[in-house]
Amino acid sequence: MMAPFKIGVLDQSPVRSGGTEQDAVAETIQLAQACEEWGYHRYWLAEHHGTDGFAGSAPEIMIPRVADATSRIRVGSGGVMLSHYSPLKVAETFRLLEVMFPGRIDLGIGRAPGSDQLTAAALAYGSQIGIEYFPTKIADMIAFLTDQIPPTEVFARVRATPRSSTAPDVWLLGSSGGSATYAAQFGLPLSFAHFIAPGGGADVIRAYRAAFKPSELYPEPRVNLCVFVICAERKEEALRLAKSRDLWRIRLEQGELGPYPSIEEAEAYEYSEAEQAGIERTRGRTVIGTPDQVRPALETLIETHGADELIVLTITHNFAARLRSYELIAEAFGLDG
Numbered sequence: 001m002m003a004p005f006k007i008g009v010l011d012q013s014p015v016r017s018g019g020t021e022q023d024a025v026a027e028t029i030q031l032a033q034a035c036e037e038w039g040y041h042r043y044w045l046a047e048h049h050g051t052d053g054f055a056g057s058a059p060e061i062m063i064p065r066v067a068d069a070t071s072r073i074r075v076g077s078g079g080v081m082l083s084h085y086s087p088l089k090v091a092e093t094f095r096l097l098e099v100m101f102p103g104r105i106d107l108g109i110g111r112a113p114g115s116d117q118l119t120a121a122a123l124a125y126g127s128q129i130g131i132e133y134f135p136t137k138i139a140d141m142i143a144f145l146t147d148q149i150p151p152t153e154v155f156a157r158v159r160a161t162p163r164s165s166t167a168p169d170v171w172l173l174g175s176s177g178g179s180a181t182y183a184a185q186f187g188l189p190l191s192f193a194h195f196i197a198p199g200g201g202a203d204v205i206r207a208y209r210a211a212f213k214p215s216e217l218y219p220e221p222r223v224n225l226c227v228f229v230i231c232a233e234r235k236e237e238a239l240r241l242a243k244s245r246d247l248w249r250i251r252l253e254q255g256e257l258g259p260y261p262s263i264e265e266a267e268a269y270e271y272s273e274a275e276q277a278g279i280e281r282t283r284g285r286t287v288i289g290t291p292d293q294v295r296p297a298l299e300t301l302i303e304t305h306g307a308d309e310l311i312v313l314t315i316t317h318n319f320a321a322r323l324r325s326y327e328l329i330a331e332a333f334g335l336d337g
Contacts, residue, residue, distance in 0.1 A: 003310075003333035005302060008042030009035050009326065010078045010226055010313040013056035017259040017317065024055035025062075027319050031326070032066045036073040038327055039335030043070070044078030044108060044311065051257035053248065060093050067101040076106025078191070078226075078311070079173040083111050087137045091144035091160040094168045102166055107145075108191060109138070110173040111182075138186055142170065146217065170217065171224070180208040187215025189222035194301065195313055198285040201225070202305045209306065224309035227301060228286045230316060231294045231328040238288045241325075243267060244317040245286075246279045253278065262317045291332035 011031060015024045032043045043066060045059035056062060059077040067075040080090055094107045111134045136152060143150035144160035145167050172183040172190055175197035183190040190208050192201050205223050212221040228245075232238035243266035250271075251258060271279070287297045302310055312329060316322045330337075 003335065005307075006041040006309045007329070007333060007335060008044065008074075008224070008309065008311045009040050010044045010046060010311050011056070012046040012048065012054045012313070012315065013062070014315045015053055015055050015259045016319070017261045017265060019259065021055040025065075027322075028056070028062065029066060029069050030319075031323060032070055032073065032075070034323055035326055035330075036070045037337045038330035039337040040073060040326075040330065041309070042074045042076065042106060042311070044076050044106065046078050047081050047110075053252075053257055053259055060097070063097055063105070064100060067097070067104060072104075074104050074106050074169070075101070076168065076171075077108045078106075079108030079110040079171070081112060082109040082137050082141065083134050087141035087150075088144050088155070088158060088160060091141050092162075095145065095160055095164050096162055098164045098166055098168050099162050102164070105168040106171060107168040108171040108173050109141070111179060112175075135182055135185070138172070138182060138188075142186065142188075142215075142217075145170070167217070177204050177207060180204045181211065184208045184211035184221070185213060187213050187218050189218060189224070191224045191226060191311065192305070192307070193226050194305070195226055195228035195285055205306050222309075223305070223307045224311050225302060225305050225307040226311040226313060227298060228313045228315075229294060229298070229325065229329060230286065230288045230314055231291060231325040231332070232321070233290065233328070235289045235293065238290065238325075241316045241318070241321055242283070242286065242288050245315060246282060249282045250275050250278055260315060260317055291328045294329060295332040 011028050013024045013028045015021055035043055045062040046056050047059050048054040049057050059080060063075050097105045140150040140152050149156050170188055172179055172188045174180055175193040180190055192205060194201055209221045230238050230242050240263060243263050244261050247261045247266040247269055287294055298310060314322055314325045
């Protein structure tokens, strides 16, 4: 039975322990091609800075590489951290991408730094515009994308180029009520990061829908839900694959931003009671199991959150297992490649 909703992919371009950044980028391309073949609707590239665990620091560079290696799947950012950048530059970059790949580009924007605070300061070097201007940046960026006059009056005569008969699909990413409020205020679709904030998402999405102000681009609210999933033929194998993420999360909370550990590293690690408790919390953010277990769990999340689409994030140390997880999910939902 086919899925009653569209399903996409979020790729953070993880760097494996024992692997290289070149491996991570090559695996992103291979995974995107496979996901298109299996029938996924969107393929989003994340933005992370100052970490050896993710190679994707520039989604605007990865997007054309992925779009060129595929032919149908929508490709976009999940997301560009707009707080670091000029709205005009982001608008022009994505208008050019839309010219290059018409009807296939998504622009997901976020307000999180995607980094530690010092790295965020380095990204903002030379700019006096703080995070408090984020809403204004959203409004200006939308205006530049759609050939409207930006709210910032001094830029009234500025126009984004190149011209395009279509615009990218714009999404506002978030894991809190703050981002949802902005999405509702500006009439934008909302992508909610369940894998970051597994609790309270349903309330945030209900509030977003209630407060949504129709815009020229989006007359109705739209929501996708991004969930971390590991799927395998046997639940025992899926749980074993998840051990890598368990250790990676523990190291992340300790300030270690290294590559994604292997299962062997995770099994050799001696966990404290507090770390074991942390693993249980992390597992609460994930859907792990066989196809017959994963599909109903994801359908329940979509229903309880009132989401229109699903975005799947899967990371395993073994790339073949990661590929197989996405393939099994596609088969479970009857996606049509």
